[in-house]
Amino acid sequence: MALIVLIDDDESLRTMLTKMCERLGHEVLAESNGSLGLKRVRQARPQVVITDILMPEKEGVETIMELRREFPKLKIIAMSGGGRNSASDYLSMARKFGAAFTLAKPFGREELKNALESVLAEPQSPKP
Amino acid sequence: MATERNGINADVAVQAFANMPLGMFIADFLKAGCPIICANHAFSELTGYPAPELVGRPCWFGCENASGQTGENAEALSEVRAALERRQSVAVILRTYRADGTDVVNEVTVSPILAENGDLTRFGAVFVDVRKRLEVEKELVEVRRRLARRIGAQTADLKQSREQLYNEIVERLQAESSLKATEYRYRSIFENAVEGMYQSTPDGKYLQVNPALARMYGYSSPTELTDTISDIANEVYVDPAVRSLFKKQIETDGEVRRLEYQVRRRDGQAIWISESARVVKSRRGKVLFYEGTIQDITRRKQAEAEAQRLERELRQAQKMEAIGTLAGGIAHDFNNILGAIIGYAELSSDDVPAGSEAASNLKELLKAGRRAKELVQQILAFSRRDNSERRAVCVADILGDAISLLRAGLPPAVHVEQHNRSVGGCAIADPVQIHQVVMNLCTNAGYAMREHGGQLEVTLEDEHVDQATATALGVEAGDFLKLTVRDTGSGMPQETMDRMFEPFFTTKPVGEGTGLGLSVVHGIVRSHGGAIRVESSVGAGSTFIVYLPAATGAGTIPPAASELWLGSGERVLVVDDEPHLANIIKQQLWKLGYKAHAETDPVKALQVFLDAPTAFDLIVSDQAMPRMTGVCLASAMRQARPTIPIIICTGNFADSGLEGATSRCDYPILNKPIEMRQLSLAVHHALRGNPQPET
Numbered sequence: 001m002a003l004i005v006l007i008d009d010d011e012s013l014r015t016m017l018t019k020m021c022e023r024l025g026h027e028v029l030a031e032s033n034g035s036l037g038l039k040r041v042r043q044a045r046p047q048v049v050i051t052d053i054l055m056p057e058k059e060g061v062e063t064i065m066e067l068r069r070e071f072p073k074l075k076i077i078a079m080s081g082g083g084r085n086s087a088s089d090y091l092s093m094a095r096k097f098g099a100a101f102t103l104a105k106p107f108g109r110e111e112l113k114n115a116l117e118s119v120l121a122e123p124q125s126p127k128p
Numbered sequence: 129m130a131t132e133r134n135g136i137n138a139d140v141a142v143q144a145f146a147n148m149p150l151g152m153f154i155a156d157f158l159k160a161g162c163p164i165i166c167a168n169h170a171f172s173e174l175t176g177y178p179a180p181e182l183v184g185r186p187c188w189f190g191c192e193n194a195s196g197q198t199g200e201n202a203e204a205l206s207e208v209r210a211a212l213e214r215r216q217s218v219a220v221i222l223r224t225y226r227a228d229g230t231d232v233v234n235e236v237t238v239s240p241i242l243a244e245n246g247d248l249t250r251f252g253a254v255f256v257d258v259r260k261r262l263e264v265e266k267e268l269v270e271v272r273r274r275l276a277r278r279i280g281a282q283t284a285d286l287k288q289s290r291e292q293l294y295n296e297i298v299e300r301l302q303a304e305s306s307l308k309a310t311e312y313r314y315r316s317i318f319e320n321a322v323e324g325m326y327q328s329t330p331d332g333k334y335l336q337v338n339p340a341l342a343r344m345y346g347y348s349s350p351t352e353l354t355d356t357i358s359d360i361a362n363e364v365y366v367d368p369a370v371r372s373l374f375k376k377q378i379e380t381d382g383e384v385r386r387l388e389y390q391v392r393r394r395d396g397q398a399i400w401i402s403e404s405a406r407v408v409k410s411r412r413g414k415v416l417f418y419e420g421t422i423q424d425i426t427r428r429k430q431a432e433a434e435a436q437r438l439e440r441e442l443r444q445a446q447k448m449e450a451i452g453t454l455a456g457g458i459a460h461d462f463n464n465i466l467g468a469i470i471g472y473a474e475l476s477s478d479d480v481p482a483g484s485e486a487a488s489n490l491k492e493l494l495k496a497g498r499r500a501k502e503l504v505q506q507i508l509a510f511s512r513r514d515n516s517e518r519r520a521v522c523v524a525d526i527l528g529d530a531i532s533l534l535r536a537g538l539p540p541a542v543h544v545e546q547h548n549r550s551v552g553g554c555a556i557a558d559p560v561q562i563h564q565v566v567m568n569l570c571t572n573a574g575y576a577m578r579e580h581g582g583q584l585e586v587t588l589e590d591e592h593v594d595q596a597t598a599t600a601l602g603v604e605a606g607d608f609l610k611l612t613v614r615d616t617g618s619g620m621p622q623e624t625m626d627r628m629f630e631p632f633f634t635t636k637p638v639g640e641g642t643g644l645g646l647s648v649v650h651g652i653v654r655s656h657g658g659a660i661r662v663e664s665s666v667g668a669g670s671t672f673i674v675y676l677p678a679a680t681g682a683g684t685i686p687p688a689a690s691e692l693w694l695g696s697g698e699r700v701l702v703v704d705d706e707p708h709l710a711n712i713i714k715q716q717l718w719k720l721g722y723k724a725h726a727e728t729d730p731v732k733a734l735q736v737f738l739d740a741p742t743a744f745d746l747i748v749s750d751q752a753m754p755r756m757t758g759v760c761l762a763s764a765m766r767q768a769r770p771t772i773p774i775i776i777c778t779g780n781f782a783d784s785g786l787e788g789a790t791s792r793c794d795y796p797i798l799n800k801p802i803e804m805r806q807l808s809l810a811v812h813h814a815l816r817g818n819p820q821p822e823t
Binding site: 017 | 459460461462463464465466467468469470471472474475478497501
């Protein structure tokens with residue numbers, strides 16, 4: 001059981017992922033953009049952050065970079081459905097900036113579960 | 129009895145003298161005034177004096193006018209005198225005056241009468257009235273004069289006519305000569321023109337053609353052309369219907385200007401021509417013949433077609449780019465939406481009893497969601513630009529794999545042929561994607577031949593793309609692998625070709641195709657920096673030509689393959705007595721971007737090297753070989769070219785001769801089995817003069 005901050009601008013997806021994480025036994029704080037997510041992380045100090053990449057206000061890669069600077073041990077899962085470039089482009093960039101695991105949207109419960117188990121099993125988050 | 133003289137009786141002579149109708153007298157020459165000795169009756173009548181009064185009178189008394197002057201007779205009388213003195217006869221014209229004062233014009237013949245001693249003593253004169261004769265003569269003279277005048281006038285006319293005629297002839301000759309010159313000039317133009325020229329009959333025969341037209345139509349001479357062709361519409365026109373159009377226009381308008389159409393040369397080749405012609409009619413308006421000029425515009429037509437093709441391809445490329453951008457743009461939202469659908473379906477599945485209808489419905493919902501997910505992934509493949517999975521791959525190998533997979537699925541009547549003409553056969557590519565490209569193209573080809581069978585031909589070649597072609601293809605100039613997939617199937621109309629790369633465009637029945645196959649091919653090829661060209665015609669089949677940048681330059685090292693050092697086409701001679709190993713190293717080097725040549729006999733390898741010591745940039749040789757060891761080979765080569773970099777491969781480092789060689793740092797050593805990375809590093813350093821790379 002872990003405390004997760006979930007950042008996604010798509011409300012429907014945010015609600016669904018919150019429910020999914022809760023059913024997997026985790027506690028979830030959901031935010032709709034990077035700035036709000038950062039604030040929430042500073043405040044709640046979660047073990048895991050699940051963040052989308054393409055978002056208004058503050059996008060994911062920038063959020064990941066700031067999180068990594070402020071919270072080196074935080075485990076970050078990046079997710080993306082792609083855009084002008086493919087999801088794998090964004091996700092490989094996210095990995096370079098410190099995401100421990102990446103999920104290409106759309107993904108199912110098993111993939112989410114696997115990602116969470118994977119990052120939580122790691123003793124330490126990777127160095128950027 | 130009268131005396132006879134010269135056989136004439138004197139009496140008869142006197143009588144004849146007296147009765148002669150012509151006036152006569154005999155005068156005494158010796159006396160002054162030459163008095164008349166005797167005169168006859170006619171003379172008496174002539175003068176108007178009785179005969180007795182005449183004797184003794186000066187003979188020329190009648191020649192003096194009223195004032196006693198001889199006047200106009202003076203000259204004639206002198207002439208008479210002179211003639212007599214020469215004892216000669218003379219005839220003169222004398223005007224004599226009668227007793228009544230009238231005058232008579234006589235022709236007077238005077239003859240000398242000589243004495244027996246030859247002296248001139250007398251003379252006779254005979255008078256003939258010649259007034260009438262003179263008048264007639266005068267008239268005759270006048271007539272003659274008039275005649276002469278008329279003749280003169282007519283002669284002048286004639287002369288004038290003759291002159292005119294002469295001038296006309298001269299003019300005509302000049303005109304003829306000028307005409308000849310003009311004709312020569314025009315004939316020269318006709319014979320030497322670059323354009324084809326002809327005269328033809330309306331029913332389709334050539335009357336005459338110039339050499340240019342004969343050449344254009346593939347005949348050795350104009351005569352050969354005119355003799356061979358008897359039906360222009362069917363023997364020259366590619367489409368005989370155009371001839372009817374031409375005839376209609378030329379006979380309605382009198383001319384045809386720059387009509388462009390195709391004709392068939394003697395060898396069967398079709399060429400494009402531009403024809404301008406006019407109709408030549410008789411005075412009564414009957415069409416006599418056509419004459420015109422013909423230009424070969426095949427090159428221009430080809431250039432136009434090429435320009436059109438390029439424009440179409442450019443439009444197509446722009447359209448695909450736009451669709452790609454659009455697809456990429458919506459993919460993000462789609463994935464979020466699908467994420468929610470799949471996620472909620474999964475969440476709900478937990479909440480409904482297993483085996484319930486709701487559970488079954490949710491299962492279907494999930495299935496549909498996953499199908500949608502796959503579709504979106506295919507759309508993304510179409511607009512994909514990532515290159516994270518790229519490395520130097522052997523396209524020929526992929527081709528072989530894909531075709532053996534495909535064979536089972538192709539209709540039995542489809543015959544597959546595969547040609548690998550590429551020397552290198554490597555591209556910097558994602559092997560999975562290239563596999564997909566080959567599969568998609570070949571599956572489509574098979575589909576096009578599903579009804580009647582046919583031939584599927586897959587060819588891989590090397591092609592250098594120059595700047596002009598590169599611009600047309602929308603790629604960077606350089607070395608490419610050209611993959612051609614040709615089928616003899618149903619082919620495509622232009623409308624299909626215009627849209628075939630668009631996502632979801634399909635000609636297959638609903639349920640048989642997604643319309644994404646070619647979109648994905650297009651996306652993959654473009655994202656590899658390549659291009660795709662299509663040629664197709666209905667009923668004749670289709671040809672897809674894919675250009676993929678060949679793996680030769682170090683500048684194209686992909687991120688995932690960054691540990692490999694790639695070459696830039698440097699030439700490497702591989703020597704290994706084991707053919708299989710020689711081939712593996714050769715293949716590896718090609719994949720790394722080198723041009724490798726393998727030899728299995730060291731002696732032959734040495735010969736190859738000595739024949740052209742600068743033909744290679746590097747030698748990679750096995751050490752343990754029969755007839756000659758690697759080190760021996762290396763030193764022999766170094767003698768010919770001391771700076772040639774050489775790498776020795778060995779499976780046993782303790783091999784004799786090698787320790788010495790390496791201690792002197794003569795040759796870098798590669799241990800077998802040779803891994804790609806090691807090889808790439810060793811080759812890279814050897815070529816840059818660093819014999820001992822840190823591996």
